[in-house]
Amino acid sequence: MHASIERLLVPIGAVVIALMVFAVFVSMAGYPPLEVFQLIYKGGFGSGFSWNNTLQRAAPLILTGLAVALPARAGLVIIGGEGALVLGGLAAAIFGNYVLQTPTLLSQILMLLAGAMVGAGWIALCGWMRHARGINETISSLLMAYIGIALLNHFVEGPLKDPASLNKPSTMPIPTASMLGLTPGFDVHIGLLIGVVVAVVAWLVLRFTTLGFALKVVGGNPRAAQLAGLRVGVWLIAACAAGGACAGLAGAIEVAAVHGSANASLISGYGYAGILIAFMARQNPLAVVPVAMLIGGIGAAGGMLQRRLDMPDATVMVLQGMAFIAILASETLMGSPWRKIAARLWGIEIPPEKGKS
């Protein structure tokens, strides 16, 4: 119980400190910090309209957060979700044009599946390179992201270009009938519901099944996992594939619910934002959902900061970077110091935390 309170309080404290540092930074740059915070609140969470905007952004962010959090359970730091996202979107756009004959629901499902499969294969390659060739997956996944973005640009501006798309090269638009609908009860596309469902399922699987346990063993101690008869390589690749599938699904949803075709709008940084979200959620799939809403809200507020205060659009990035650093640094406060303080103050002995030191 104490450990879980600590897991909640320490990151929140870190975010508060990051906000204070950000306030100092903003006022040094000549902007009124209080007004900035007010606008972030208003733009992200202040009205029904801004909530819609926030949730619209949170939908892909939940999935890209999972794309980092799931491989992290197997001890892998994958930061190339952006590549899987854009290729997933491209796959969905291609599929959406070739399955015209099928009923709408089936073609929608096929589009999303195509996106998820392509994303899964793309990131699974990083898992394979890690296992078979010992290549650091952080570096390989980022290189793969650059390659994926280049592939998207190539196809969108070359072989798959819709001749009618002049200003913004795009693939052929998918039929309007195949576009995804809204999440019941919200004015936000169904991607939000899909994201939440995937997060809950991932959490349940990791928490309550032997699958989740095996993944934890593989991530915590690969040697022990091997001794226990687990095929570590298969697990690593599967964890990567699961993460990649989430990112690819995010891209497919962006195409099938928002853009209507694959184009450069897919390269919007959702994949990279997923890294921050997963780390803030401490790689917990369930915690990814509220964190994605928080980050989505801050992102949604970026436009308002730009319009009202004429601030650079990178303002949000600075805040996110500060929060990211503070959260990582706060890791050092987990565990022993609190135990000692608690023991001193109340005479309680909390058993030491299990797992990695």
Add this chain to the structure above:
Amino acid sequence: MNEAAQSLGWWGVPLAVLAGAIRVSTPFMLVSLGECITEKSGRINLGLEGILVLGAMAAYGTSLATGSPWIGLWAAAFAGACLGLLHAILCSLKRVNDIAIGIALMLFGTGLAFFLGKPYIQPKAPTLPSIPLGFWSDSPQIRAALEINPLFPAGILLAIFLHWAFKNTGWGMRLRIVGDSADAARALGYRILPVRFVATMLGGVLAGLGGAFLSLYYPGSWNESLSSGQGMIAIALVIFARWQPMRCVWAALLFGGAGALGPALQGAGVTSGYHLFNAAPYVLTLLILIVSCSPKRALQGAPGELSLTRS
């Protein structure tokens, strides 16, 4: 290069690739030498990409304000040292992972650079002069190809110096021992943290200078799409170069050449597949990593304390 490539026809392509190798390789070289120093001390800084972008912005802004690109270089070095120091401090806290901090620095450095650099997108700042090594030739193509930027020879000299210093100086020795085994270093009475602080700051300085090259020489302007992952590729290059400074130079030249392939072909009239040729450096990096890494043994020459290569 486009004019040169056009008038020489297809012969322009290898010449442009050679010229590009020299021109484009400089940031790879500087950043990978910096990361080489950092990794030799047993830490990895994945945030070099962010440091590079911040360095580029700082150099451009300072050059614009003072009128001197050389002062711009100092500003880039200073910005790099600051972020390097931040990385070093955070990573010396208990339970803080150097890879994760690097990713956070990437985001923070880039965000900071975009925020502070917004006013510098339009104006034109004075850029670094080049050294005309092609003075002996009448051909304007060859002259253009041999316009060498001052940071290129500086990088090569630095590589030679590091190659010598790692082996032959007390400082190099201490750096290697700290990076190979913290326990051994402690037993010898060396203090580990100061060595890692200095090594990470030097890595930051060189990454900042690599960024300054981008904004002050080639392409020689500041905008938000200035870096295309040079910082990240440079980190992969260090693995490929097996933590040896001289090999970093060769690797950087190879990648400069690969990076110049796309624009060179475009100059020769090949326009389809432009994006694919631009992805050549990333594909090449991955292929080289696939060929040169092995899961069976630790990489030869890898510092023992490096979290990157530990399984």
